[in-house]
Amino acid sequence: MGNSHRVDGRAPVHGFYASSSWIEGAAVRQLEAVAAISGVCAVAGMPDLHPGKFGPVGCAILADHIHPAFVGSDAGCGMALFALDIASRRLRIDKAADRLRDVAKPYDGDIAGELAMHGLAPSDFDAALGTIGGGNHFCELQAVEEVFDPNCGIDRDRAYLLVHSGSRGLGHQLLERQVADGLRPLATDSAAGQAYLQAHDHALRWASRNRQVIAQRAAAALRCEADPVCECSHNCVVHRADGVLHRKGAAPSDQGLVVVPGSRGALSYLVAPLATAPKEALWSIAHGAGRKFDRSSMMGRVGATRSDRERLARNPFGGSVICEDRALLVEEAPEAYKPIAGVIGDLEAFGLARVVASFRPLVTVKKIANERPRREDRR
DNA sequence: ATGTTC
Numbered sequence: 030m031g032n033s034h035r036v037d038g039r040a041p042v043h044g045f046y047a048s049s050s051w052i053e054g055a056a057v058r059q060l061e062a063v064a065a066i067s068g069v070c071a072v073a074g075m076p077d078l079h080p081g082k083f084g085p086v087g088c089a090i091l092a093d094h095i096h097p098a099f100v101g102s103d104a105g106c107g108m109a110l111f112a113l114d115i116a117s118r119r120l121r122i123d124k125a126a127d128r129l130r131d132v133a134k135p136y137d138g139d140i141a142g143e144l145a146m147h148g149l150a151p152s153d154f155d156a157a158l159g160t161i162g163g164g165n166h167f168c169e170l171q172a173v174e175e176v177f178d179p180n181c182g183i184d185r186d187r188a189y190l191l192v193h194s195g196s197r198g199l200g201h202q203l204l205e206r207q208v209a210d211g212l213r214p215l216a217t218d219s220a221a222g223q224a225y226l227q228a229h230d231h232a233l234r235w236a237s238r239n240r241q242v243i244a245q246r247a248a249a250a251l252r253c254e255a256d257p258v259c260e261c262s263h264n265c266v267v268h269r270a271d272g273v274l275h276r277k278g279a280a281p282s283d284q285g286l287v288v289v290p291g292s293r294g295a296l297s298y299l300v301a302p303l304a305t306a307p308k309e310a311l312w313s314i315a316h317g318a319g320r321k322f323d324r325s326s327m328m329g330r331v332g333a334t335r336s337d338r339e340r341l342a343r344n345p346f347g348g349s350v351i352c353e354d355r356a357l358l359v360e361e362a363p364e365a366y367k368p369i370a371g372v373i374g375d376l377e378a379f380g381l382a383r384v385v386a387s388f389r390p391l392v393t394v395k396k397i398a399n400e401r402p403r404r405e406d407r408r
Numbered sequence: 409a410t411g412t413t414c
Contacts, residue, residue, distance in 0.1 A: 103409045
């Protein structure tokens with residue numbers, strides 16, 4: 030079981046990380062502060078734990094109310110893995126990268142039709158459907174590095190696509206409205222609680238559809254098809270018999286296979302969560318490597334010269350990074366993240382998951398430069 | 409994280 034501690038009357042805090050793992054003190058203090066909040070029943074910290082704006086990222090929180098702050102500003106954000114019907118050895122990195130630039134452009138498909146087909150009501154933010162977004166979001170072409178479980182369904186010859194994106198403006202608006210309202214906990218049976226859950230569910234379905242459309246666009250750019258392998262959200266809340274379970278940067282352990290991505294310069298792991306996991310883990314596992322360094326400190330760590338940028342545009346596997354936003358290129362450098370091997374090692378050591386396959390990054394798509402508006406279009 | 413610079 031995880032290392033645990035309990036201070037008078039506060040909810041128990043269980044950390045599922047080794048003492049040697051890189052966990053910031055500030056993140057642990059945030060975790061303890063969450064446990065001290067009235068109505069919080071239990072808190073689980075994952076090995077990718079790091080400090081966040083409204084509380085720690087990389088944790089699961091069981092409470093007697095809905096806490097919108099615990100879900101954060103990107104409800105529905107998550108990972109989706111797709112198998113491509115193309116052999117990874119047939120891919121040429123630079124040609125694939127050139128084609129995948131399309132995914133970083135606005136989507137010009139039939140968004141209204143796409144949403145209607147899947148029973149999603151229109152919103153003010155639908156124009157962003159099919160686009161990656163900013164921050165840590167990405168669309169990554171991958172090759173299989175290793176298959177550990179021959180029955181996991183992963184074909185070592187194929188290329189795969191990993192999409193990390195969320196609900197864009199929808200989730201942002203969802204939290205903004207709660208902030209305007211005092212960011213209070215909501216009773217599940219209250220009108221405000223029900224309204225939150227309804228909007229939250231819409232954001233989750235929109236985010237899932239967003240990842241699917243991004244994958245379809247990437248597959249179309251590569252002249253192939255994408256078949257879903259697994260998908261989950263790591264920013265969400267679920268009302269269960271035992272309480273309200275919040276996941277803030279935590280993947281579910283009760284919904285099948287989960288991808289735990291490393292940084293864009295590291296392997297990503299497909300894991301099978303274990304049914305025998307301790308209940309203190311709150312039906313959750315890590316959602317990624319977790320940040321090691323604050324965004325604002327990264328410029329000083331990786332440098333800003335042309336050669337620094339050229340280095341950051343490649344990965345250690347000979348792969349390529351499409352990120353024409355210089356600040357983002359630096360903020361999301363591989364060095365900003367914890368080593369994924371340690372996170373996976375902790376998941377295994379604490380009996381939360383077993384690894385079934387690993388993937389290496391070939392092309393990571395983030396952002397392309399804004400097209401400069403034509404003179405006659407400017408005011 | 410953010411139709412992020414209305």
